[in-house]
Amino acid sequence: MSELEDLRKEIEEIDENIIKLLSKRFQISQQIGKIKKEKGIPITDENRESKVKEKWITLARKYGIPESFVESFLTMIFSYSKLYQINPKSKRRIVIIGYGGMARSLSSLFKISGQEVVITGRDLKKAEALSSEFNFVTMSVDSALKWGEIIISTLPPSAYFSDFMDETYKKMKAKIFMDITSSKAKIFKELEDKSIKYNFMYLSIHPLFGPYLYPVGEKVVLIPSKTSASIVRDIYEFFMDNGLVPLISSLEEHEKAMSVVQVLPHFYLLALSSSIQELSKELGIDFKKFETTNFREVYKIINRINEIKNVILEIQEHNPYADKAREFGVRELNNLYTQLMGKKNDALHS
Ligand SMILES: C=C(O[C@@H]1C=C(C(=O)O)C=C[C@H]1O)C(=O)O
Known part of the structure; x- marks a missing residue:
């Protein structure tokens, strides 16, 4: 055997050991x-x-492996390790x-935790496409509402004022109903009123993660309404149980928090996105060619934001503290601008 083949053989053995050890770790x-489940x-x-x-970082240094590798590898290990705990x-x-x-x-999460899920909506073909990805079932809205116990709507805020939802509320008697919107000010009262009128239990939720698969370990906010006091504990445990x-x-508190963690950063990022385009056009620069590691990370986030721009704009529109967040954003940007321009002028005059 050549030296190359020998070395490759050695790598294959090491790979098998890595997989064996990972399996043991999982x-x-x-x-x-x-144990965690028993102890709650x-x-x-x-x-x-x-x-x-x-x-891991200490060991990486000891054995001469780049810390950046260890960090990204470990992030993946953590998230899969937690999958095994659901x-x-x-x-x-x-x-x-x-x-x-x-x-x-949400489907991906409920799949690994072994829940029974039915997907439905106005367009059953689209519902079927998603169901088949996870081997779930599709039913008409009527049948699904009869069968289900927990109804989670992933529709945008405007949908809650539609004829479709008007009909749907009437069929949810004694069920638990949740919306997942980021800005609740406009719809919370509407849904709470509907839940009183049609006798369902309304618990508003906000998953604090984007549309990623297997969001194990991520946070979900629960906002109880007048009709959900009796189920908050149960649903709290349900989500904890599902990872x-x-x-x-x-x-x-939720709306205020979202003005800080969503409205403000999205506002800057949208402006950053267009100013990168404009400035590079003005200067005739292909910025991709020169991207630094930090720029690459920032640009990844900008791309993600642009992919869900309609949701982002909806939050800008509906969050009751959005005006304030944007005012603070512009104020601080101006302060920084004045400060930096001032420094430049000082330097010129000295
Ligand atoms: C394995 C555990 O659960 C999770 C996974 C961890 C891991 O894979 O090392 C560490 C902490 C927890 O977030 C644990 O609590 O030890």
Whole structure:
């Protein structure tokens, strides 16, 4: 055998060992998951993750492996390790109304946690396309509402004022109903009123993650309404059991928080996106050719934002603190501008 072949053989053996060890690590993680379930503690333990990461970085230095490799590898290990810990106490009958990115993300989560899911909506062909991805079932809206116990609507805010939803509310008696919108000010009261009128339990939720698959360990905000007091505990446990980290909030606190974590950064990023285009055009520069590591990361986020621009603009429009957030954004940008321009002028005059 040539030297090249010998070395490749050695690599293959090492690869097998890596896989064996990973499998062992995931099995242990599964055991840890069972203990956490018994004790009612959440799957994600950020303290522990920091400790593990510290250890990995020390070892990486010791063995001469780049820290950046270890960091991205470990991030993947954590997220798959947590997948192995999902093991819900009970199976619930969940109906998802809608078939967009968030419906897909929630479906992926419920698939690994073994929930029973039916996908429905106005367009049953689209519902069927999503169902088949996860081997779930599609039903007409009427049948789905009869069958289901927990109804999660992934529709945009405007949909809650449509004839379609008007008909749907009437068929949800005694069911648990959730919306997942980012800006709730406009719809919360409407849905709360409808839940009183038609006797369903309305618990507003906001998954704090984008349309990604297997969002294990991510947060979901729960905003109780007048009709959901009796089920908040149950749904809190349900989400924890399915691998998310639930967080209870009031409507007002949630809207304020979203003006800080969504409205403001999205506002800057949209402006950053267009100013990058404009400035590079003005200067005749192909910025992709010169991108730095930081720029690459920022641009990834800009691309993600542009992909869901309609949702982003909806949040800008509906969040009640959006005007304030944008005012602060512009004010601080101007302050920085004045400060930096001032420095430049000082330098010129000295
Ligand atoms: C395995 C655990 O669960 C999660 C996964 C971890 C891991 O894979 O190392 C660490 C912390 C937790 O977020 C644990 O708590 O130890």
